Amino acid sequence: MTRTVVHATGLTKRYGSFTAVDAVNFSLEENRIYGLLGRNGAGKTTIMQMLTGQLFPDAGELDVFGREPAEHADVLRRMCFIAESQRYPEDFTPAHVFKAAPWFFENWDAAFAEQLVADFRLPLKRRIKKLSRGQLSAVGVIVGLASRAPLTFFDEPYLGLDAVARHIFYDRLLEDYAEHPRTIVLSTHLIDEVANLLEHVILIDQGRILFDRDADELRGSATTVAGPRAAVESFVADRPVIGREGLGGLASATIDGRLDQADRIRAAEAGLELAPVSLQQLIIHLTGTDLRADSTEQEVAA
């Protein structure tokens, strides 16, 4: 049976009058790969900082491994979170980071870390301040993978990584996850890159959760309908439309929700083309501000 490792109820973080995380509820189950997705400033990092006890929530309840995380050593030692904007001690090099890591992560695999350093071609003796963005991401990725913490966070792991490095991360994560299952949370705004890794997606925008669903359920949960404008309009008339585009007499509309066989036949008869929507497109439709105006229009029209 699966165990719940994180349970948040009404979790809130405010900075003055700005609410970074607004009463969110969610749970994370053991040994799954989660995607914490959203645009820049959506509140992804703030949520992870609260889960790892780095920030104190202003309201709500938070249980991580059975208790509030902040200042509880037995909870904190099961987690690994290298923030995208992580600060390192003065004059630190990656070599210092990897030397200190086993003192903090009891499952640290030094051989694995060494292999990853070689894979990512990370210069061990260069000062962290002098590393490129991609090399800095690699430091976080290596710590996250080699620490094998029961709850591991990767904060924007792809930032600045080249195509080869992204592929290495993808492969190593899946290989190691298969051998050493653990709960992994990937936060990113580069959604297409990680879409295939994710088992569950939590989409957050402006401090609120837009959806919290299994990735399998999401793939194919939305469809784009394209064809002559009039035909498209009549087909989508009574459906939830989350995006529209048009060019001359042609139009396309993205609808949220699955189509059954009868719908597909009807669409084909009307001369419409149906196309699946990728996770990234779906998220753009759901969080894009310009499209929100469209959906209001739709509501008014309806």
Added chain:
Amino acid sequence: MTAVIEQSIPRTEARSRAHEIWRIVRLHAVNPSIFFGVPWLILGSAWAIMMIIGLIITGAGGPVDDMAKGMRYSWAVLSPQWYLVVVGVQAIGLTFSFALGFGTTRRDFWIGTSMMFGLVSLLNAVAIATLVQIEKATNGWGVGIAMFDSLWYGQQGWLVDFYTTLALQLLVLFVGASVTTVYMRWRMRGMMIVMFSAIALLLVFVAYQTFSGGWMALFEWFGSIGVVGGFTIVLGFAVAFAVGGYLVIRRATPR
């Protein structure tokens, strides 16, 4: 779905508090240039400069006795202290954020950091007090300079030199660290409030002393407690900053 949190997962390995505190000391020492390398490089450079000045003066036939007397007022022996304030600041501003990412508690971080400060102060105190004795024994490194045997040093024996250096060193490190905890908890607004409050308190004290005519009594009191008494006050301030830092860091958040 009912989201019930299971019994917490059993510990996979016995880990003691001592381990969790000691690893913070090791984290501070993993790059030894910060706490040891740079301060001693500064002190070593100051020593080299003093030696060269000494050689120039004696080479030119200057009066050796007057030179040593003049050098008593040199602050060269204190030259690493400014840098160590910065080390205290960075220990909280940078290493604290990093240690939180590695899953330490604020409590263990502050205790471990205090232990590191204690160790560094102890080592520096032993080294400086011993260097004072060596300088005296070698008659100013054979040149007649007075770098370590200066200010209040070299007058009341090894133990007093040790004690005063220890107190000063602890104060310097804890001032930097504890003031930074204020920034880490309340950011710039907190820093401003603390700074202006400190200035206001100081002004009130100055005004009180001036209007009550208490300055002479104060100086006499300082004279009566002597070097050891004065540095006991310094040590008291260091302890106060250490305790204050502990209270403030408990709710501090990383940048």
